[in-house]
Amino acid sequence: MTALPPLAVTIGDPAGIGPEIILKAWMAREAASLRPFFxxxxxxxxxxxAQACDIDCPVIGIDGPEDARSAYRDGLPVWRRSERQYTPGKPHVSGARLAYKSLGQAIEYAFHGAASAVVTAPVSKSAIAEVDSDFIGQTELLAQSLRLPLEHSVMMLAGPTLRTVPMTVHCAIADVPALLTQDLIVERTRIVARALQTDFGITNPRIAIAGLNPHAGEDGRMGTEEIEVIAPAIARLRGEGIDASGPHPADTLFAPHKRGTYDVAIAMYHDQALVPLKALDFDQGVNVTLGLPIVRTSPDHGTAFDIAGKGIARPDAMIAAIRMAGEIAERRANG
Known part of the structure; x- marks a missing residue:
């Protein structure tokens, strides 16, 4: 492995399973070949x-990212105490403040090169909204923090058997048709194509684009977005040399015989992308943000307040997120 700066992992909502799966990820660091993280x-x-969940993981305080690599051998390196009581399953606004502060610090470290990537543990959007009324999600906050237009920050969900991208994300279903434009689809698909090349090593990515309506509109009988917006956007992308196909009916796009025909499926809205990913790869799904100057990944699941502190949360997705962050950081460093 290239000697890159360590990865910065956020605490997430401290009342959720974030602390537990982070500890378990450190325990699996050698078996999973994880890069050093703090x-x-x-x-x-x-x-x-660690005590509540009976996890034998020492916690080592560090003064900064530069101390993480040496500390990592003997325990989980952590920058800064916060003097907040651990209350699993009982979210509180003080925990949301801590999650928000942890995320901001990790972004700062990555932006200035002290960390090679950011891996975010799950947060409660509604809880953080009490701290920052403009908060929509971690993906959007990353774009805002880095002063990028929101449309340049693209959420991709990646698992062992599927990659999906929702064209629109945290909005009401009723708002989706008006938000979909040719320019949005073209710009975000360009970002996806570049990221698959630079971050995932796919030289000529194949991109399947779903329709919005049932049966992809069925020639306008079930909606006209495919004819007026999606198909023209695909034609523009193909004209630029991007291997984009569609609009495909979403109800067949994720069938086993279809998944081998593309490298990523682009959906038109949140659940159209996330339902198949979570059905197929829930325990290993990773949320990776494309189009940023820094690397950011996250386990593709929530805070799971109902099982927090019981020692039963599976760390697979956190381990996969840390591994993917390290792999992307190395590709960018060597690119």
């Missing part, structure tokens, strides 16, 4: 979570 904020919470 956590921003919450040392005392991680210590309490």
């Amino acid at each position: 956590v921003t904020h919450g040392a005392e919470i991680l210590e309490a979570a």
Whole structure:
């Protein structure tokens, strides 16, 4: 492995399963070949979570990312204590503040090159909205923090058997048709194509684009977005040399015999992309943000407050997110 800076992992909502799966990821670091990582904020919470969940993971306080690599051999490196009590399953606004602060610090470290990537543990959007009323999601906050237009920040969900991208994300279904434009589809698909090449090593990515309506509109009988918006966008992309196909009916696009025909499926809205990914790869699904100057991944699941602190949360998706962040960081460093 190239000697890159360590990865910065956020604490997430401390009342959720984030602390537990971070600890378990460190325990699996050698078997999973994970690059060194450290956590921003919450040392005392991680210590309490280790005790509550019976995880034999020492927590080592560090003064900065430069100390993480040496500490990583002996325990989980954590920058800064926060003096907040560990209350699994009982979210509180103080925990949301901590999650928000941890995310901001990780972004700063990555932006300035002290961390090679950011891996975000799950947060409660509604809880953080009490801290920042403009908060929509971690993907959007990353774009805002890096002063990028929201349309340049693209969420991709990646698992062992499927990659999907929702064209629109955290909005009401009723708002989706008006948000879909040719320019949006073209710009975001360009970002996806570039990222598959630079971050995933796919030289000529095949991109399947779903329709919005049942049966992809069935020649306008079930909606005209495919004719007026999606198909013209695909034609523009193909004219630029991007291997884009569609609009495909979403009800067949994710069938086993179809998944081998593309490298990523682009859906028109949140659940159209996330339902198949979570049905197929829930325990290993990774949320990776494309189009950013920094690397960011996250496990593709929520806070799971109902099982927090019980020691039963599976760390597979967190392990996959940390591994993917390290792989992308290395590709970018060597590119």
